[in-house]
Amino acid sequence: MTMQFDIIIVGGGHGGAHTAVALRQSGFKGSIAILTAEADAPYERPPLSKEYLAGRKPFERLLIRPPEFWADRAVTLRTHERVVAIDAARRQVTTESGVNFGYGDLVWAAGGEARRLSCGGHDLDGVHTVRTRADVDRLHRDMAISERVIIAGGGYIGLETAATLTGLGKQVTVIEASPRLLSRVAGPSISRFVEREHRSNGIDVRLSSVIDRVEGVAGRACRVVLADGESLSADLVIVGIGIDPVVEPLRIVGAATGNGVIVDELGMTMLPNIHAIGDCALQPHPFASGRLIRIESVQNAVEMSGTVARALCGEAPVARSVPWFWSHQNDLRLQTIGFALDHDREVIHGNMADGRFSVAYVRDDHVIAIDCVNDPRSFVEARSLFSAPTENQRLDQRFLISTSETTSTER
Template sequence: MTAVPVPAGYFDCLIVGAGHAGAQAAITLRQTGSEGSIGLLGGEHVLPYERPALSKEYLAGKKRFDQLLLRPAEFWPGQSVTLLLGRQAVAVDAETRTVGCADGTTIDYGDLIWCAGGTPRALSCPGHDLSGVHTIRDKADCDRLIRALPDSRRIVVIGGGHIGLEAAAVLGGLGKEIVLVEALDRVLARVAAEPVSRFYEAEHRAQGVRLLLGRGVTELLGRGGAVRGARLTDGTVLPADQVVVGIGIEPATGPLRRAGAEEAPGGAGVLVDDLCRTSLPSVYCAGDSAVMRDGPGIRIESRQNATEQAATAAKAISGRPEPLRLLPWFWSHQYDLRLQTVGLSLGHDRTVLRGNPDSRRFSLVYLRDGAVVALDCVNQPRDYLQGRGLVAAGARVAPELLADERLPLKEIAPPVQSPQHEGTP
């Protein structure tokens, strides 16, 4: 494909954020016939890569970084996509259609797709800025932690969500002594029901992870500028050579907010319609910064959501609009356990268990007003694939049928399109 000549500093479509959403937006623009100039701006100095693998295969040393690249280096110039790496967007002017960068440069655009994602939520307690306090959001974060591991034995993980649990599993597998601290009374409390939480707690304890639930962190203790421990709300002091913080993210929406984009209540993210358009003209938003105006009212932090929203925005820009009809799915690897989730369990009023957790193969079905809204499937890929039809249709199925693991869900589920493979943007 031959690049279209453009003035310096101008792109027909500028994409801010070079993660899964940004990469997918550029790819879809070309796939749908867009011949305009495309700029892909990212704050990191590396090619777009598979971010979820950082807390799994990359941290564990099972994959090299080049194996995480979404596309090989030659792909981007071959598609006439200009990579603007190592540059941070700090301002948007929707009237003049410009993006200002931290290095003082300004880029003009015809359309803007904001895929900047989010930044790790930091601890606010004393000592949060000590050396040896880590997050796992990008390659540089993970590399810093990897470099520190040879001289570290005791690691405190703060946060019992997916990132914290995945990090605990990997670091424990590397022979480290792990203590995981969660402020709520169970792990995965925000995303899963109690049977799933208790199952994962038991698995982590069996693997040697010490879990401290219902306790927060009041202070990180240091010596010589480096973290050496954590003081908890009950007064317990945990020695630590390193601390890993996984307590969620803040959406990177500041420039859009200041430009006047309409926000979701509570600053949860920028509101978008079913074509991923913001309230600003010619400005779209996709991924961890976006909240669907007619959706569940939350950000859906998953690779699938990021890529589907980005593709939706790109198709709209290309003149081939396809309103997004999202069926969310998520996944997590911990030890030899593969958790696959389809749908959102928000507001569920009943759960149905399929199988026995003691077998380490089971599913939990979530119901709201009698309709299936989500499934959590542990080492049960068949339930996950076949249960999509139940969620997509909001099917009403007798609980005793759902509980009968001998009955394949496809026999009671309407057909639904197969999900995109997890490894492709």
């Protein structure tokens, strides 16, 4: 038997949930189903490495909408339904449990899966990733019996997790393969500052360091061996080395894919009636000079969901807004705006020594992105200046002149 819906949304994360919300807000009257692989109703992912991991926020406060919202808005929410196949010609998807769902339009919002260690040892007990509520609940159980934690990856997730666990009194080591922290997402000034902060909070930061294998005793991880032969004792290993976008069912039926599924400005894949949004989508972005880019942020998932919902309701598209992101690492409040792609220098505002400053990334004498550290006022100001093209000159005037030091970019 095939269950039929006008719109099927695959994935109940930020993108999927907000698509359903936006469709109803736009007055869409047809039937909507969200099929999600997880056991839970849509919830916010950012607290997983912060307040939820720390035990400061109960799961109920993570829910994107109250439980009754979905039924009240006539949105069918099917948990435990992982879509494994698409029949684009018959407009039908099949889930792992063997159920077929027919659609008029499909919105693929399946996000990404946490990358596993490619070396040996990932399957040992005590080795974790931080992507879903279930991941963190498993981690909570192991945290109770663990003191020494090794975190693979010095990106946002690794550092947020490291900060939270240090705050809980754990002894934390971060292993990062590149020569600096946050190397994919921030410039060297921010990397150096963040490294100093985490070290001063007791985190052992190992840069240019590669994990060769995780070893265990009786099936449980007990040691991480680095490529240079050093062996580090560990009760818990947390792997925060990025995600792989979930696009395989789309690729199999002919969608163009790379590091994600390629969509146009309206979120359309190359397949008829199939859209894709959020962490799994590669889209040309005006703030990246039209380059295809895959963004992992709540703002991006929510904005793309609005674009697709408007398109499905026949409404005119609205222009993309400047991308922004935040990360909380204990007392560190990082906020970033714009894309620091191919910048040629950094200009620092404020005083790094007192821990409140911003870094403007400059290309051809124009500010293209700004990182703010414990400096929400600059973030708010930058966001409004970025948002109005007529204010570009003011943005440059405000952020091109350094108040402390100017650095040329080292990579």
